[in-house]
Amino acid sequence: xxxxxxVSVLLQGAIVTIKIVAMALPLAAFMAFTFxxxxxxxxxxxxxxxxxxIEFFRGTSALIQLYWIYFVLPFFGLSIDAMTxxxxxxxxxxxxYGTEVVRGAIQAVPKGQYxxxxxLNFTSSQRLLRIIxxxxxxxMIPPFGNLAIELVKATSLVSLITIADxxxxxxxLADMTLQVGEIFVVVLVLYFAMAQCLSLFFxxxxxxxxxxxxxxxxN
Amino acid sequence: MSQPIIEFKNVQKRFGDxxxxxxxxxxxxxxxxxxxxxxxxxxxxxxLRILMTLEGIDGGYINVAGESLWHMLWNxxxxxxxxxxxxxxxxxxxxxxxxxxxxxxxxxxRNITEAPMRVKGLSRQDAEESAEALLELVGLxxxxxxxxxxxxxxxxxxxxxxxxxxxRPAILLLDEITSALDPELVDEVLDVIRNLAKExxxxxLLVTHEMYFAREISDRVCFFDKGKIVEExxxxxxxxxxxxxxxxxxxxxxxxx
Numbered sequence: 001x002x003x004x005x006x007v008s009v010l011l012q013g014a015i016v017t018i019k020i021v022a023m024a025l026p027l028a029a030f031m032a033f034t035f036x037x038x039x040x041x042x043x044x045x046x047x048x049x050x051x052x053x054i055e056f057f058r059g060t061s062a063l064i065q066l067y068w069i070y071f072v073l074p075f076f077g078l079s080i081d082a083m084t085x086x087x088x089x090x091x092x093x094x095x096x097y098g099t100e101v102v103r104g105a106i107q108a109v110p111k112g113q114y115x116x117x118x119x120l121n122f123t124s125s126q127r128l129l130r131i132i133x134x135x136x137x138x139x140m141i142p143p144f145g146n147l148a149i150e151l152v153k154a155t156s157l158v159s160l161i162t163i164a165d166x167x168x169x170x171x172x173l174a175d176m177t178l179q180v181g182e183i184f185v186v187v188l189v190l191y192f193a194m195a196q197c198l199s200l201f202f203x204x205x206x207x208x209x210x211x212x213x214x215x216x217x218x219n
Numbered sequence: 220m221s222q223p224i225i226e227f228k229n230v231q232k233r234f235g236d237x238x239x240x241x242x243x244x245x246x247x248x249x250x251x252x253x254x255x256x257x258x259x260x261x262x263x264x265x266x267l268r269i270l271m272t273l274e275g276i277d278g279g280y281i282n283v284a285g286e287s288l289w290h291m292l293w294n295x296x297x298x299x300x301x302x303x304x305x306x307x308x309x310x311x312x313x314x315x316x317x318x319x320x321x322x323x324x325x326x327x328x329r330n331i332t333e334a335p336m337r338v339k340g341l342s343r344q345d346a347e348e349s350a351e352a353l354l355e356l357v358g359l360x361x362x363x364x365x366x367x368x369x370x371x372x373x374x375x376x377x378x379x380x381x382x383x384x385x386x387r388p389a390i391l392l393l394d395e396i397t398s399a400l401d402p403e404l405v406d407e408v409l410d411v412i413r414n415l416a417k418e419x420x421x422x423x424l425l426v427t428h429e430m431y432f433a434r435e436i437s438d439r440v441c442f443f444d445k446g447k448i449v450e451e452x453x454x455x456x457x458x459x460x461x462x463x464x465x466x467x468x469x470x471x472x473x474x475x476x
Contacts, residue, residue: 110320112316112318112319112320113320113322115271115273115316115320116316116320116321116322118271118272118273118309119271119273119309119312119313119314119316119383120333120334120338120382120383120386121306121309121310121334121338121386122334122337122338123306123338124302126337126338130333130337131322134324135322135323135324138324
């Protein structure tokens, strides 16, 4: 097979991978913020629920989680298509790690910031949204960047539940053509390019958000 | 005599096994300037933090401007204050912190306008006009668009004072506001407070280690030790002729007399 053809087939796979990332990333962010805030501020039973979620998804293999959602849940009458299963499994998995990022970043905002916002009589939601979160967000960006890249790489697992993502296309092309070298060089480059794009994006975000926060020390 | 603006009645405060206040009573009159001096760990800052509702109490009552701070009347009984009650009570109070606690993600101007706009509902124009006047007052009119991290410690603290004043509190709490500053920056901050004190238009309660400043500015000085007021009086009496041995020892250590 010609090199151009290989690239175009693999690009189709890459588009599927990007789609999965584009859907799983918002889900992961949603889970991370929801359960991160619940873990910090909600009443005890909800905190327990949050801890259960985090520990379960961090403590078991992402592949097994994917299999459960795709292959096992149908036995309980819950059938979902492969794409949705992939997005849910990856979103929940990365979201569990993100939960701890959100919690850690909020806790890293100096206590004096909270005290000043009480002294100025902000309501509790104003304290969180206007004072604490804007500062915590800056702390979150670098670890979130890491997680986003983890997510890109973890998408290759969905090839095992019949989704024609980049890895799936690469394997089937390799089986068909035996041009293993060319194929996997292109695959490597494509994954790397996706990760780089995310990396650059998060670095840009960090720069944008940290205006004024640049130098450390007391404020 | 009119009703005191701040009154502690038999207040108890503990941190775990450590008792800070045990049956502590204390009064401040309206427009009075009271300095609290004493060794660290004597409960000076805790007193201010309780008033600012940053710390609760374990017993007793506190009145601020004629209303109970940590309790409210509910069906003719006093019950612990709700968030709403605390929110209302905090309108009377403003605080300047030892470590400034400015919001680093906001410009100086926004540090000062944010609470008046969001909490008091001032229009942007009114809030900004008031902020400019306050920055003028603390000598930082040219720093409105700077971020806190671009300021010196003394400048940060002057912004801290302007930010607290922007909420127009009846009572200003100053918690060791020069302790974190380099010595050469202390005076620029104290000058601002001196000017405020001249106006005598609000009540000030300050915890300080600046003895000369306390002497100059205060109507009354309280010497604190181990959660109790060991001695209090007009500055001349406390600084020139302290009666209590512990006050003498403390002042000797501080002033090297």
